[in-house]
Amino acid sequence: MATVVGAAAQTVVGVRQSERLATQQPSCHLRSASHIDSTPTCRSGHDLVYGYSSGTFFASDTLHSFVARPVKRNQRRRDSNFVVHAEADYYARLGVGRDASKSEIKSAYRKLARQYHPDVNKDAGAEQKFKDISNAYEVLSDDEKRSIYDRFGEAGLSGQGAGAGDYGSAFDLFESLFGGMGGMGGMGGMGGAPRSRATQGDDVRYDLTLEFKEAIFGVEKDIKITRFEECKTCNGNGAKPGTTPRRCKACNGQGQVLTTAQTPLGMFQQVTTCESCEGTGETSSPCTTCRGDGRVKIKNKKIKLKIPAGVDDGSRLRVRSEGNAGRKGGPPGDVYVFIKAKSDSELKRNGNDIFFSAKVSYIDAILGTTVKVPTVDGTVDLKIPAGIQPGSTLVMAKRGVPFMGKPNMRGDQLVRVQVVIPSKLSEEERKLIEELKEMSLPKVAVGATR
Numbered sequence: 108m109a110t111v112v113g114a115a116a117q118t119v120v121g122v123r124q125s126e127r128l129a130t131q132q133p134s135c136h137l138r139s140a141s142h143i144d145s146t147p148t149c150r151s152g153h154d155l156v157y158g159y160s161s162g163t164f165f166a167s168d169t170l171h172s173f174v175a176r177p178v179k180r181n182q183r184r185r186d187s188n189f190v191v192h193a194e195a196d197y198y199a200r201l202g203v204g205r206d207a208s209k210s211e212i213k214s215a216y217r218k219l220a221r222q223y224h225p226d227v228n229k230d231a232g233a234e235q236k237f238k239d240i241s242n243a244y245e246v247l248s249d250d251e252k253r254s255i256y257d258r259f260g261e262a263g264l265s266g267q268g269a270g271a272g273d274y275g276s277a278f279d280l281f282e283s284l285f286g287g288m289g290g291m292g293g294m295g296g297m298g299g300a301p302r303s304r305a306t307q308g309d310d311v312r313y314d315l316t317l318e319f320k321e322a323i324f325g326v327e328k329d330i331k332i333t334r335f336e337e338c339k340t341c342n343g344n345g346a347k348p349g350t351t352p353r354r355c356k357a358c359n360g361q362g363q364v365l366t367t368a369q370t371p372l373g374m375f376q377q378v379t380t381c382e383s384c385e386g387t388g389e390t391s392s393p394c395t396t397c398r399g400d401g402r403v404k405i406k407n408k409k410i411k412l413k414i415p416a417g418v419d420d421g422s423r424l425r426v427r428s429e430g431n432a433g434r435k436g437g438p439p440g441d442v443y444v445f446i447k448a449k450s451d452s453e454l455k456r457n458g459n460d461i462f463f464s465a466k467v468s469y470i471d472a473i474l475g476t477t478v479k480v481p482t483v484d485g486t487v488d489l490k491i492p493a494g495i496q497p498g499s500t501l502v503m504a505k506r507g508v509p510f511m512g513k514p515n516m517r518g519d520q521l522v523r524v525q526v527v528i529p530s531k532l533s534e535e536e537r538k539l540i541e542e543l544k545e546m547s548l549p550k551v552a553v554g555a556t557r
């Protein structure tokens with residue numbers, strides 16, 4: 108298929124027939140520049156996650172994550188969706204008997220919760236286990252819920268927030284018992300230290316359009332975004348400077364309130380986070396700069412970006428920690444830069460390869476010639492070997508797009524040769540060609556002469 112052209116111009120390494128191009132898949136960043144026909148493929152638009160530090164992007168090793176997956180994977184996923192839930196045995200979860208006393212239950216929960224709290228236990232299943240034992244304790248420590256559970260099982264509790272409790276409520280419960288990990292050693296009664304409401308800031312999206320070559324070779328850009336930053340007046344805590352936070356009246360400083368609900372199975376009491384103080388247990392005069400939010404909106408915040416070579420239309424870059432400030436001391440969000448790359452009128456980009464179509468006259472195709480070809484590096488001489496066939500593709504090695512994170516590796520420029528047949532001939536030309544015809548007689552291929 109591929110004919111190697113010896114002693115051709117330096118940039119030409121091979122000739123490929125047209126059908127090769129016709130069936131070629133979009134090229135993938137992963138394949139080596141020297142293996143043009145390898146099959147792994149991907150389309151542009153993959154996620155490229157980059158670390159950000161002092162104005163510079165560093166390539167991380169995530170390029171493999173956008174290799175196209177075989178179809179098989181979907182089938183396996185579907186199978187794994189069939190999960191059967193067994194009826195939970197809350198007594199077994201806590202390792203106590205069905206006649207266990209309240210203090211035995213509490214002590215068993217305390218022991219297990221310490222063991223499986225995600226702050227100390229990083230095992231894969233620890234979080235789920237922590238949640239499970241917390242749910243079990245929530246039910247068994249409550250006389251009414253325990254008696255419902257004893258009679259009707261888990262089903263009797265559905266809709267009560269128990270049994271189906273979420274992760275957050277597991278923490279509420281844990282912290283209400285022990286006052287968080289810090290207070291565990293001392294063992295508190297109900298109503299430990301109120302929790303802080305630190306939350307991570309939201310991410311910011313920025314759409315950036317790059318020129319054709321900027322995307323290929325990388326570029327430094329200053330972008331301006333609008334984001335929330337920590338209020339300098341109150342250092343982000345939302346309280347007016349000089350004022351002392353007061354105990355929240357709604358929850359009496361507990362951060363939690365008790366709500367009572369009437370249900371067909373009886374009265375239920377539930378502990379929920381206090382809305383007036385958002386669980387902090389304190390209220391304060393709001394900071395006048397940020398109206399108590401702790402954050403202020405900053406417009407046109409300038410951020411320096413170093414766009415790495417090889418990004419493509421649809422690439423997404425992550426600039427770590429440059430997004431909105433978090434609340435109550437929470438970490439900031441990220442900025443996601445969505446890349447739009449302009450196209451070029453002559454050069455067509457496909458992943459790391461560049462396609463170009465070169466027209467040569469039939470005479471040049473027969474005799475061979477050197478043509479000037481535009482590339483991303485500027486105009487380069489390309490030798491057209493004698494006898495080139497219409498639709499052949501010439502490979503200009505390493506004249507393509509640098510690989511993301513591997514700037515020494517580049518794709519190729521693939522030049523498809525279009526042979527132009529004249530539609531009009533002068534008298535003299537016609538004569539000469541007719542002479543040629545007689546010379547070549549039954550031969551199919553036409554020899555060169557002038």
Ligand SMILES: [Zn+2]
Pocket residue numbers: 338339340341342343344345346394395396397398399400401402
């Ligand atoms: Zn403020």
Ligand SMILES: [Zn+2]
Pocket residue numbers: 355356357358359360361362363381382383384385386387388389
């Ligand atoms: Zn409150």
